Amino acid sequence: MSETRWLSGPQQRDWRAFVDGSVRLLDVLDQSLKTTHGLSMAEYEILVRLSEAPERKLRMAQLAAEASQSRSRLSHTCARLESKGLVRRETCSSDKRGVFAQLTDEGFHTLERASHDHVTAVRDLFVDVTEPEDLEAIGRAFTAIIKRVDTVR
């Protein structure tokens, strides 16, 4: 076991700012979605991905990948969304192991309402307090991180 290579002072400050900031930011967005629309951010992400898919439906595995969730978690969450009437599930005819999740009309309208407030909050708390070039840097950096992290998962 090698000697630990600690982060430099500035690196550590930047890293901690990110961890604290992202935890708090995602927390507030989650609360806000939950209290005003009864959705968690995880549920919201699922509705968004479905709304953008052809016929507003996706296979469970793909939906899980796009929403960065485990399959198990998606199963449970979809069950909840289904019982709220926002999503419907149907088995895939060509591959009988498979299941499609599809956004219902009610789900779509719930998403329309929720996304208005959500985007407003994202602007208020994130975009509007970040310099445009810093926002680009964030996009660049996290795109690379996603690629890196996915090699390890």
Next chain:
Amino acid sequence: MSETRWLSGPQQRDWRAFVDGSVRLLDVLDQSLKTTHGLSMAEYEILVRLSEAPERKLRMAQLAAEASQSRSRLSHTCARLESKGLVRRETCSSDKRGVFAQLTDEGFHTLERASHDHVTAVRDLFVDVTEPEDLEAIGRAFTAIIKRVDTVR
């Protein structure tokens, strides 16, 4: 209710890269800490804050604020850490409502071991795939976000 001001295409890409990337990154770090040292990242953060405090102890409320956790969550988590022998709690003599959490020696040594691997992972998955100027941008941006979010909480 006003018209929704959507994010621009690039803004949306940057925002989504951040959300996906941070979820996946924090996820992997959490798994890794959990499997190799039996600690969640939330627990790890608590140990870190305590280790840096004078006498390695802090009041519960301050610890909660520093670790970006609710008091309730901290109570539960501290109870678990206490039962693992990593933390000890004692009431404050000057304010009998108050409680100090203190890192035990065992907690300190657990942290020493865990932080080695954790920092290595943070380098591998975050620092080393990010351009230095992008890292600075992240630090700057999230420092501002913390300030903004804390006005709303």
Next chain:
DNA sequence: CCGGAATAGTTGAAGCTTCAACTTTGTTCC
């Protein structure tokens, strides 16, 4: 100095996530 409001922290239940085991269906290859 007393009664009401505020602060510190805990608790138990409900809700969500993770984990491991399981069922069903598809794929491979001999």
Next chain:
DNA sequence: GGAACAAAGTTGAAGCTTCAACTATTCCGG
């Protein structure tokens, strides 16, 4: 063609977080 293996999802239990209610103590205005 069928045995072994892999892939898609689901399930229930255990673990962690959130929520609301609660106790105990301190602060503050009159």
